[in-house]
Amino acid sequence: MAVSPTLQRTVVPAREGRAVLVSSGQRVRVVDLEGGQVGDVFVFARDDLSEHHSASHTRAQIDRLFPKVGEQFFTNRRRPVLTLVEDTSVGRHDMLIAACDPERYASLGVAGWHASCADNLRLALAPFTPAPPVVPQPINIFMRIPVDEHDDLSWLPAATGAGDSITFRAEMDCVVVVSSCPQDIAVINGGVPTSLAIDVLEAEDPAPQGATHRSGKQSLS
Amino acid sequence: MAVSPTLQRTVVPAREGRAVLVSSGQRVRVVDLEGGQVGDVFVFARDDLSEHHSASHTRAQIDRLFPKVGEQFFTNRRRPVLTLVEDTSVGRHDMLIAACDPERYASLGVAGWHASCADNLRLALAPFTPAPPVVPQPINIFMRIPVDEHDDLSWLPAATGAGDSITFRAEMDCVVVVSSCPQDIAVINGGVPTSLAIDVLEAEDPAPQGATHRSGKQSLS
Numbered sequence: 001m002a003v004s005p006t007l008q009r010t011v012v013p014a015r016e017g018r019a020v021l022v023s024s025g026q027r028v029r030v031v032d033l034e035g036g037q038v039g040d041v042f043v044f045a046r047d048d049l050s051e052h053h054s055a056s057h058t059r060a061q062i063d064r065l066f067p068k069v070g071e072q073f074f075t076n077r078r079r080p081v082l083t084l085v086e087d088t089s090v091g092r093h094d095m096l097i098a099a100c101d102p103e104r105y106a107s108l109g110v111a112g113w114h115a116s117c118a119d120n121l122r123l124a125l126a127p128f129t130p131a132p133p134v135v136p137q138p139i140n141i142f143m144r145i146p147v148d149e150h151d152d153l154s155w156l157p158a159a160t161g162a163g164d165s166i167t168f169r170a171e172m173d174c175v176v177v178v179s180s181c182p183q184d185i186a187v188i189n190g191g192v193p194t195s196l197a198i199d200v201l202e203a204e205d206p207a208p209q210g211a212t213h214r215s216g217k218q219s220l221s
Numbered sequence: 222m223a224v225s226p227t228l229q230r231t232v233v234p235a236r237e238g239r240a241v242l243v244s245s246g247q248r249v250r251v252v253d254l255e256g257g258q259v260g261d262v263f264v265f266a267r268d269d270l271s272e273h274h275s276a277s278h279t280r281a282q283i284d285r286l287f288p289k290v291g292e293q294f295f296t297n298r299r300r301p302v303l304t305l306v307e308d309t310s311v312g313r314h315d316m317l318i319a320a321c322d323p324e325r326y327a328s329l330g331v332a333g334w335h336a337s338c339a340d341n342l343r344l345a346l347a348p349f350t351p352a353p354p355v356v357p358q359p360i361n362i363f364m365r366i367p368v369d370e371h372d373d374l375s376w377l378p379a380a381t382g383a384g385d386s387i388t389f390r391a392e393m394d395c396v397v398v399v400s401s402c403p404q405d406i407a408v409i410n411g412g413v414p415t416s417l418a419i420d421v422l423e424a425e426d427p428a429p430q431g432a433t434h435r436s437g438k439q440s441l442s
Contacts (some may be wrong), residue, residue: 056276056319056358065317065372076356096286098277103299133295133354147368151286165435206238 008200012039014193015182017120019045019128022170025203027085029167030178032160034194038181040099040117040138043073043081046173048123049132051075053082053139055095065147066093071084071172073139080093081174086167086175090159093166094140096147100183101135108185124177141166143181157190167201224331229421233260235414236403238341240349242267243391246424248306250388251399253381255415261320261338264294264302267394270346270353272430274295274303274360276316286368287314293392294360302395307388311380314387315361319366321404323355324340329406344400363388364402364409371442378411388422 007026011033012018013156017040020026030039045051054076059065061074073082101118118135125131142164144156146182170176180196228247232254238261243249251260258271266272275297280286282295294303296412319325320340339356363385365377391397401417404410 050354054319056362059374060318060325063374063376065368065374076319078322078328095283098275098279098297101299104281107299133271146374147286149370151368153280153286155284178239218343 003161006199007202008199010198012178012180012196012198013113014195015120017124017177017179019119019124019175020198020199020200022174022176023209024170024172027167027169027201027203028176029165029199029201031163031165031197031199032089032142032158033162033197034174035160035162035164035188035205036158037160037194037196038143038158038188039141040179040181041141042121042122042136042138042177042179043074043130044125044132044175044177045081046175049128049130049175051077051079052132052134054134055137055139057069059146066095068091073168076136078086080171082168083171084166085103086165089142090165092142092144092146092159094143094145095137096145096153097140097143099135099179100181101137105185110185117179117181120179120182121177124179125175128175138179140181155188157187164165180201228423229419230234231419231421232381232401233401233417233419235401235416236336236341238338238345238398238400240345240417241419241421243395243397243421245391245393248388248390248422248424249264249397250307250386250420250422252384252418252420253310253363253379253415254383254418256381256383256385257305257379257411258365258380258381258415258417259404259409260362260417261291261342261400261402262362263342263357263359263398263400265304265346265349265353265396265398266296267396268353270349270396272298272300273353273355273357276358276360279316286418287316294389297357301392304392306390307386310363310385311385313363313367313380315364315366316358317366317374318361318364320359320400321354321402326406331406335348338402340399341400343404345400346396349396356438359400361402376407378408390424
């Protein structure tokens with residue numbers, strides 16, 4: 001049976017968020033359509049949104065600030081939820097910084113409403129009940145926050161070109177939310193937020209049952 | 222009026238957790254009684270436990286992996302909750318790694334029950350309702366998880382000596398939970414968990430109203 005390699009494309013307009021359903025074994029690709037744009041990615045177990053990707057659990061499992069291609073992301077229940085399978089960007093991403101939210105923009109001097117990744121998450125998940133109890137630390141794709149030898153962080157503009165993408169394989173049925181980060185005060189989006197696209201792709205080679213636990217340093221706490 | 226500088230000492234036995242109430246302006250000191258022991262510290266707003274210290278919001282505010290003396294910790298609503306006022310240890314602490322939990326010990330090969338910082342938190346907060354909806358990323362005091370130039374993490378034994386301490390000033394009324402980390406498989410506690418103490422100290426010099434927002438890089442997202 002011939003199937004289209006792209007099952008579904010969802011455009012995430014600048015400053016907005018979208019949710020997609022991804023089944024275990026499918027791949028989900030986020031494309032930076034114009035370049036220089038950060039995406040805040042949140043991942044929840046489809047059958048229970050209180051289980052979600054957790055940066056602190058992922059770091060504990062992989063001994064790195066961000067997975068390499070072939071490594072996995074883990075939930076707050078320490079189950080693998082995504083595997084990073086391809087990255088055509090310069091490979092700089094962040095899992096240290098909270099999603100922007102109304103309080104953040106207020107502290108930056110914005111008077112009145114400003115779109116935020118936290119609100120985009122809430123809006124994108126509105127059809128799903130019960131809502132998750134928290135705004136998890138996002139997977140901030142294309143966001144450049146290098147850590148120097150003094151543990152200081154720098155905030156740099158995203159270095160992606162138009163069409164750069166990052167691709168994950170889902171290790172469980174999940175809800176993936178992508179927010180095209182509306183930050184236009186700090187430099188991370190080069191000052192002008194633009195759009196992203198989410199492509200959900202058919203499983204190339206369905207993973208055998210029970211073969212998903214493959215990250216695996218076990219030396220940790 | 223002469224007051225004792227130490228209002229209250231709470232010993233946290235090895236592998237257990239304890240909660241203390243701390244009022245805005247009071248200081249809370251965690252002492253490593255025998256040395257080489259990690260403490261997982263969780264902080265919640267006393268009147269609403271859904272507001273809690275958030276490592277990802279703190280990092281966004283201070284541009285560092287961990288506050289320096291004089292810098293603040295922030296909640297998931299971006300309010301200052303603690304100021305780091307004194308550190309007599311070697312000054313290595315962590316805010317990258319999740320609290321250990323039953324799933325962690327299962328993955329490390331433990332059969333049956335093992336004490337964990339996540340369970341210690343739940344037990345310590347049992348008197349408080351409603352319970353917080355999550356186990357937040359802890360402030361892992363005395364825990365040494367250096368990040369190298371490749372973004373790789375190492376797990377090292379705590380380097381504290383007996384009597385070393387870290388002291389915070391509360392910037393709001395809060396519940397502080399300290400778990401004497403029961404990790405005895407990984408090296409972080411030198412293989413043998415020991416006890417900590419929590420001292421709640423009178424405010425030395427009550428902060429003037431409105432003077433608590435003093436961290437303050439505003440260049441971020």
